[in-house]
Amino acid sequence: MDGMKKIAHLFARAGFGLRFADLQQMQHLSVKQTTDQLFKASEEIKQLNVVATNSSYKDADDALTKKMFLQQQRQLEKDLNIAWLTQMSSGDSQLREKMTLFWHNHFACRTQNPWYAQQLNNIHREHALGNFRTMLLQVSQTPAMLQFLNNQQNKKGHPNENFARELMELFTIGRGNYTEQDIKESARAFTGWGFNNNGEFAERKFLHDAGPKTFMGKSGNFTGADIIDTLLQKKETANFICIKLYKYLVNDIPDAKHINTMADVFYNSNYEITPVLKLIFTADWFYADKNIGNLIKSPVDFIVGLSRQFYVDYKNPDVLLQFQRTLGQVLFNPPNVAGWPGGKSWIDSSSLMYRIKIPSTVLNDGIIDFKGKTDPEDEAVLAAMPTTNVRKDVNTPVQSQPNWDRFLAAIPPGTSKTAIARLLLATPLSNNLIQMVNRAISIKALAIELVSTPEYQLC
Template identity: 60%
Template sequence: MANLKQIKHLTSRAGFGMSFGDFETAGHVTIKQAIQDVFTASADCKPLTPIKENFDYVMVDRSNPNARKMAQQKQRQQERQLNLAWLNYMSTTKGQLREKMALFWNNHFACRARQSMFAQQMLNIQRSNALGNFKTMCIEVSKAPAMLQFLNNQQNLKGHPNENFARELMELFTIGRGNYTEHDIRESARAFTGWGYDKDGSFRFRRFVHDDGQKTFMGKTGNFKGDDIINIIFEKKETAYFISNKLYKYLVNETPDPAHVQAMAEVFYNANYEIKPLLEYVFNAPWFYEEKNIGNLVKSPVELIVGLNRQFSVDYERPAVLMQFQRVLGQVLFHPPNVAGWPGGRNWIDSSSLMYRIKIPSTVLNGGVIDFAGKTDPEDEAFLTTQHNRQEDVNMRVQTKPDWDKFLNSIPKGLDKASIAQFMLEPKMSAVLKNSINNSTDTKAMVIELVSSPEYQLS
């Protein structure tokens, strides 16, 4: 069992946590084998396609109130379908690493799509490339209708360049601030003129509105198009460093170690931006398993919900409540606050969200009532009401079925209370929690107390 702590840490960072069902197996494999198993489990990628119909709310007759209302309901229904389909897949798939990285890339290329079909297309681009080539993903994302629409490149025309996409491409998606100039933004915006999409969401280069004049970008001059700009950006090692630094904060520690990030950047750049070699380097690095890097990251709301679902095989009688969970915790999939995405880290925690973070796990596992006062969304509230025909204000009984038999039976025989508790938590237990656990007489009650603790918020 010498490797158990390391493998448990690996699973929490390369996925959504380890269950007791993996306890025995983990104690008999090397860390190198465990790393290989993580990648093997995520080798295949099946597209998620809950949205079958392309619906464009923008094309609805706004002058007709009934048509407008029905269109809004249709749009919200599709948004819910996509959101819950991905949340459910993350909660059940064996390929945890792919979805954990897709969650990172989905926030890295933060985007709000007006059409759910476009959001679905963007998600599958990120999922299919999550462990592949970052440059390939960047090009595909840049040509996706969701991004072209969100950052106004559909309106980027010869003689009237729109700089939104060009700016965010460099500032947020690739090379980072301080590595380009305002002149570079203006020139690259000209190179991206003519990039657009058809009604069916297919990328289209509209040559007649493309600026085909000479452009000077990052010291190079030529008749550049968008692909040329991306190629030049990726020639710069600063791009590898920027992405490595962000990944370090996501996978290792919110406070980056410059030497470790630089080593990551060298691996990433020399691998021509292949993501898998970079992750393999991180997961094999001795510093990844240092004590200061274990149990130190605040779980995102989605990680918290998914981890809970996976650990206890939770079945939701009314899945729409998961939308409310995301809303009160501050992370609704496909609805980032802005183009910079969610800042993450300790920003996930405030006085309001912490209260819900502590309350939700015990509510889910104990079939309790949760008060969403001041946090409800009218559409979700109406949807929940129509599902069950009754609702007392915003106090809802979260009708769930955690598989307690499966969970309790998966705990290895003879494992004492302290070992059970420490397995379920990444950081060390506080003295108060340890004392409470030692005095507990019921395993189920003890487990509910564990998932309702501040320690459970950390991975």
């Protein structure tokens, strides 16, 4: 495989796609050097700071004040969503953001408190390339997760098993590696873990069951941190995380040999994330033909990749929320604690139609008719509004401004139309695509046609 194709593949998986400007900087570097550059560019941690304070409507003394507060919270949720999407689309730390998106789904959580959502997201970002244990412990102590999985109600004498179950099933060791009794005993260890009125983690000793517990063959007066450490001592946890990483970064079909190698590195480094990522990105098997152009882009990958490659500025940022809803992935709103299933579930006849229509609409500042999936919370908000205020018109002007001058200026003089097509598409060029390339009247027209193909949905 030529160097350009390897770099394009690396950027598609470790980021949100390769731009011609990136290629000019990286084309003479080895895979290892390019990987190192991606990590270096992601050293800076740019936290989201959209929500300034944690506030509650409990202090509201009337229904109108409460309603206004809820509207403000809803707007903050939208602002937070757009801020993160913008940061992914325009920032240099695309590897960190790509991994923040991975952990966002791994630790799937819904909260109606935008302060809690921002706090959790920033923990994912801070530790996205760092230590998994540190991130896991901090995530487990966030108000967002404690509230979502009911650990605020977990107390001595009346243990709530929800958090303990999901910790094992989804966050660490996976099904088949623990018993129902392990869940019951570990739930007792997490009794008292909650948060105070300021949204700060609190170990409420008076609610904690300090009695002896038996968990995975060990006995003691275990705390929540002890349970987490015991789970991480099991090699099965490293394997479980590496299977998810492999599916996210390499192939939907796990390869046991490669995953075992990843798990060894992950486990032996005490769950440091960077070494296992560097192993993946510099491995020969990562660049095998069967691992290229084989993953369906998530809706966020698709939206962000399009925005990055063409330097798109949205004058109406709300349309980014409509894109997410229509395609079935709204940031901060996973369908459940298991997150978005991904893979082939991203595509159905309706979403594919929109995926093919969106690029030409965005790049030509057109109008799109949204009739996609509506978030249940949005339906509830609309239902509560006076009917005179509900917009029935769903023909929305995208109001987007791609920077064609910047896009075209980055293409080296003399670059063939075929080379442009090979950069924009991860799959080999079919006869139909070659004919499309040959008949294109301009590079701009070619680019719009290429990103409006089903092949552009793959990376």
